[in-house]
Amino acid sequence: MTKEEEILFQNRISRHIDELRWLYMELYDNSSMFAELCQKLYDFAAERSEALKKRDLEREANPEWYKSNSITGMMMYIDNFAVNLNGLREKLPYIQQAGVNLLHLMPFLDTVPERSDGGYAVADFRTVRTDLGTMEDLEKLAMVCHKKGINLCMDFVMNHTSQDHEWAKKARQGDGEYMSRYFFFSDPSIPAEYEKTVPQVFPTTAPGNFTWLDDCKHYVMTSFYPYQWDLNYQNPRVFNEMMYNFLFLANKGMDMIRIDAVPYIWKELGTDCRNRPQVHTIVRMMRMINEIVCPSVILLGEVVMEPVKVVPYFGTIDKPECHLLYNVTTMCTTWHTVATKDTRLLRRQLDAVNALPKKYVFLNYLRCHDDIGWGLDYEWLNLNFGIDEVLHKRYLNDYFQGFVDNSTSRGELYNDDITSGDARLCGTTASLCGIEKAGFEQDHIAMERAVLFDLTLHAMMFMQTGIPMLYSGDELAQVNDYSYKKDPKKAADSRYLHRGRMKWELSKHMHDLETPEGKVFCGLNALIDLRGTCPAFSTQADVWTLDTGDNGLLAIGRYASGQKVIGIFNFTEWEKIVTFSHDQGEFRDMLTGKHYLLQNLSVPAYGFYYLEQKNEENKKN
Ligand code: GLC
Numbered sequence: 001m002t003k004e005e006e007i008l009f010q011n012r013i014s015r016h017i018d019e020l021r022w023l024y025m026e027l028y029d030n031s032s033m034f035a036e037l038c039q040k041l042y043d044f045a046a047e048r049s050e051a052l053k054k055r056d057l058e059r060e061a062n063p064e065w066y067k068s069n070s071i072t073g074m075m076m077y078i079d080n081f082a083v084n085l086n087g088l089r090e091k092l093p094y095i096q097q098a099g100v101n102l103l104h105l106m107p108f109l110d111t112v113p114e115r116s117d118g119g120y121a122v123a124d125f126r127t128v129r130t131d132l133g134t135m136e137d138l139e140k141l142a143m144v145c146h147k148k149g150i151n152l153c154m155d156f157v158m159n160h161t162s163q164d165h166e167w168a169k170k171a172r173q174g175d176g177e178y179m180s181r182y183f184f185f186s187d188p189s190i191p192a193e194y195e196k197t198v199p200q201v202f203p204t205t206a207p208g209n210f211t212w213l214d215d216c217k218h219y220v221m222t223s224f225y226p227y228q229w230d231l232n233y234q235n236p237r238v239f240n241e242m243m244y245n246f247l248f249l250a251n252k253g254m255d256m257i258r259i260d261a262v263p264y265i266w267k268e269l270g271t272d273c274r275n276r277p278q279v280h281t282i283v284r285m286m287r288m289i290n291e292i293v294c295p296s297v298i299l300l301g302e303v304v305m306e307p308v309k310v311v312p313y314f315g316t317i318d319k320p321e322c323h324l325l326y327n328v329t330t331m332c333t334t335w336h337t338v339a340t341k342d343t344r345l346l347r348r349q350l351d352a353v354n355a356l357p358k359k360y361v362f363l364n365y366l367r368c369h370d371d372i373g374w375g376l377d378y379e380w381l382n383l384n385f386g387i388d389e390v391l392h393k394r395y396l397n398d399y400f401q402g403f404v405d406n407s408t409s410r411g412e413l414y415n416d417d418i419t420s421g422d423a424r425l426c427g428t429t430a431s432l433c434g435i436e437k438a439g440f441e442q443d444h445i446a447m448e449r450a451v452l453f454d455l456t457l458h459a460m461m462f463m464q465t466g467i468p469m470l471y472s473g474d475e476l477a478q479v480n481d482y483s484y485k486k487d488p489k490k491a492a493d494s495r496y497l498h499r500g501r502m503k504w505e506l507s508k509h510m511h512d513l514e515t516p517e518g519k520v521f522c523g524l525n526a527l528i529d530l531r532g533t534c535p536a537f538s539t540q541a542d543v544w545t546l547d548t549g550d551n552g553l554l555a556i557g558r559y560a561s562g563q564k565v566i567g568i569f570n571f572t573e574w575e576k577i578v579t580f581s582h583d584q585g586e587f588r589d590m591l592t593g594k595h596y597l598l599q600n601l602s603v604p605a606y607g608f609y610y611l612e613q614k615n616e617e618n619k620k621n
Helices: 003-028 029-045 052-061 078-082 087-090 093-096 135-147 166-172 189-197 235-249 276-295 306-315 329-339 344-354 378-385 389-400 427-435 435-441 444-462 482-486 494-498 517-534 618-620
Strands: 072-076 102-105 122-129 151-157 158-161 210-213 216-223 229-232 256-260 298-301 325-326 361-365 412-417 424-427 465-471 542-546 553-560 565-572 576-578 586-589 596-598 601-603 608-614
Touching: 003 029, 003 235, 003 276, 029 235, 029 276, 052 135, 072 361, 072 424, 078 087, 078 389, 087 093, 102 465, 122 135, 122 235, 135 151, 135 608, 151 235, 158 166, 189 210, 189 216, 216 229, 235 256, 235 276, 235 306, 276 298, 276 306, 276 586, 276 596, 298 329, 306 329, 306 361, 329 344, 329 361, 329 427, 329 444, 344 378, 344 542, 344 553, 361 444, 378 565, 389 424, 412 494, 424 494, 427 435, 427 444, 435 444, 444 517, 444 565, 482 494, 553 576, 565 601
Parallel strands: 072 102, 072 465, 102 151, 151 256, 256 298, 298 325, 325 361, 361 465
Antiparallel strands: 158 229, 210 216, 412 424, 542 553, 553 565, 565 608, 576 601, 586 596, 586 608
16 A cells, blocks of 8 residues: 555554454454454455445545435346356446446356355355356446446345355354354254244245255255255354455455345344344444445445335444435335225325435336235225235235236246245246237237336336336336246246346347337436436435325426426326316426426326426526
8 A cells, every 4th residue: 555545544443443343243252353454444445446436436535425316226137138147247328328327246256156145155255156257347348337337236246145155165064164154953952943033035935044954964044945054143253254355355356345235244043043133233334334444435235124124224423324225115116006906105205215214225126026915005005995914915826817807917926935826926027017918919009008007117117216226127117037047047936937048130120210119218318317417316415205186197306406307107007187286387208308287187007197387497597
């Protein structure tokens, strides 16, 4: 390090050292391991490339950079999208054409294909899967992305390693040092105790939370799949080593790191082993480590839980944890609204999010690589409409499989648990919106509506504050891929239904408004453009919902810097007439330029408006 860099590092560490030491000692009471950690922080800070050090400084000066409304993300599997990392680099112009400037790469680290869970079973945190390329390719991709103004995000799978990881192999051979990095039990009594209080993540594809290893005569804790061994964060060696892996990856040029399955990382007998207070201590320490070594990187927490459990992962204003969290409840409530055509729960959910401090930023999405879990506010649904949770989930699942009258969706169940009556749902946005069915039946009118509805849902998602994340393929209305059923490595996991190969032939029509793919691509582009350039879409804007007087319609208002935008979304197959008596005067349709009054306004079936009004003061500027 140069003298200046040395001073910078000392400044960064001195901001956090007291709290970091305090938390570390509280958890581990091990000062020599803490000293080792501090030395490593220095080493990783020194190893950062000149370009990344510059990025750190720029972002320290603009720490809210990720709150800009001009960021649009896309998540993708590298192999499905572009074969490998170098192929992906060549596809960056397409990504830019799609209006995307944040790439979330699905797991790409070394894994054994037979036991991979889509890459979430990592065998080596420091090696790229050979078919996808090398660490150098990753660094090169990051460099080119940065030059083009694109940010890069990757997963850090911290709850577990693959059974093929070096630590797991040594543990399996009976090496006590490595066994202590996992949860090993020689007799079934403690696992049985855990099973009494710990729910199951994959009740049908991977039942139970422990796996018996016959070769070494031990049970090992496996909350997810049997080949994903839970790490024991009560062991400071695990925490330290995982932090070194985290920093190693950050130094390859990441801008955002998604901390996978983070609520699960602390296990305690007699509890549900989710969201324990120690998880927050660890995430807070990660945030500080991040700010000391690589301040240009932000943390995206994967907390797929009910809202009261999600929000604490932002930490407090003084002691922040994650920068960003998934807006999972709004996502599944949106799909509930698609099936029920009743916007009341969604409105309530949006009001709850809008009431949170503006400092909290969410990652909004319609679909991702995982299934849709029906984590709705059943208490409210039951109290107000007498809706029963199990029956309602069944209805939603029936609806999205296309079994319900007038449903045009094509989805499949995931982890259908006969005992609890619970099941989750898979499928691409396009297939869930009816594009697959209309295409198969060559029904042009149905296709028109399905495409419009796909855009309406995206427009609704884009109106929420935060970073919108597209699921790759959705920009071209790609439908389900059933080929996974023929692959024995994938057949049992229906999430592969929406993890198909990118159909590049669709991109030939991306500007052809006669095709569904062209309509969706151009439609999304226009929305992304508006979102990125209008002040009303900024994080600072005021956001509210409006009374539409019709349960099938949702209306969202946004206001900032003299610009008011009202979005109106019709979830039904009927044209609707709406009046907003408080919003007088002319509004301009931001997409067509036409002018409307918000009295007796007709909203097309499955359609939407983005309507704008600028105040006098703004006009003068
Ligand atoms: C996360 C991932 C999911 C994976 C699980 C286990 O929830 O999103 O795909 O199966 O972690 O790592």
